[in-house]
Amino acid sequence: MNQHKVIKGKRPAFYEAPESDYLMHMVMVLAQELSATRDRLDTLEKLSAQKNQVTAEEIESYTPDQATLEEREARRQVFLGNLFSVMNQESAELKARDSKSRFNQVIDDIASGKID
Amino acid sequence: MTSSLLNTFQQNEHPMLVVGDADDRARQEFVKSLKTYIQQDILPLVQNAYQTRATAKFNKTHEHDPKDYREAREAFADDPIFKAYLSINRSSQELQWFSVIDGIEGEIAELEKKAEAVPKAGGTLKIDEGFVVPKYISELDIHCMPGGYCGPSDVSKLYTGALYDRGVYIYALGYMGPNNDDMGRSVCNYISRNYPDFKPTSILDMGCTVGHSTLPYAELFPESxxxxxxxxEACVTYGHYRAEGLGLPVHFKLANAEKTDYPDESFDLIVSHILLHETSKNAMPKIFKECMRLLKPGGIMIHADLPPFDDMDPYTQLILDNETWYNNEPFWTAMRNTDQIETAVEAGFKREDIKFDTAPMAIMELIGQSESYSEDMAQELTDREFTAGEYAPGGGWEVLIAQKAV
Known part of the structure; x- marks a missing residue:
């Protein structure tokens, strides 16, 4: 998981069941990825139509070479990292012993003048 | 849909901008679409749930409607539509930054080279050793931007500015114009139109981040x-190279607006854009006092930021207060509850020389800068009413203005 994708400040709980917080975020990531894939497919279709090159059969029978296999696997691993980033966030908070009470304390301290 | 037009705003390219590969861009476009949908289509559902079942439920136990944002939250906290809105909105913010990070991590080495090759425009960058970042900036990652304004310690000094530059464009849904500069441009126009005889020769922008709002001053006041x-440090470093790349001379410096080392009476004009709500109860009065010290007699300070809560209904207050709790904006609500006029009086400005006003959005004047900023879209934007939870204000930016006595 990419540790640069962690946000300092306890992530809020939105639902009674914490799993629902994971799920809603994961659905959003899936929606994002599907949308990106549709855009890429659209690009492919438009370019193919212009050049009259790629056919559905060719796409069906395409066998990826080693470099492509590696590229696709790397992309999928990044995708999975995004999908589960909300759990990575929670894990980082546990490691840093971060808490909702510290979050609340920061808000109070900034408002009351305890923090410069 | 409150809008009949599709938002296809696109950010202008410049030598330091990182947008990533085709998939990164598609993910970023998705976030822009998602945020647009949340603001235009989901928010009305939220408001309806509040006005119907949440208010009715609250009335049963309290025998009156919620009176302020605290009561509104009590009334609404358990509502499933409200909870879904909050969690989707939070995820959209996370996806926004993460989709930009992927592009930056792929291109950071190239960005370092681009910075070295950027043509010189006459600006400077000054970084003093031993600078201490105020805790109100470092305790939470503001806007949920990973690493916060100062960025993680194990990355290039250009990383966080690049993340902010692209991320903010998506966050603002392009409403800040193709160069993310609408706030600065709007305040420049406001000054030119309301103070036609005021010709500043020295201008200071406080809390400039990467200089989005700063550059219009260099463009529109070329004599200054x-x-x-x-x-x-990360933001001013990236900001320096960005400004040079865009051909505008600006003198960037790592410094705290509470206490700078510029001599007394250094500036004709001191501005800030969405700075004050990122500070603290202690810092804001110090910043106003520093403005008073740094202004020449007759000089003007203008802070473009958030209007006070006073005149807003409890629901609007609540939606805005969400930024504090769900978007890591620690001073957002407390700042709105602070009397800024009184703070300026305490800093030495005369009460009759301080006022709030609205600086009309300059976006109409950006038409033609790029294909996606069509006349219809810009007109629609300027015609909007202010709606809590949407990014851009209706028509204009709130400004606090104070002139130093001659």
């Missing part, structure tokens, strides 16, 4: 020397 300070 433009200085810009921020507490983030």
């Amino acid at each position: 020397e433009v200085h810009a300070i921020d507490v983030s």
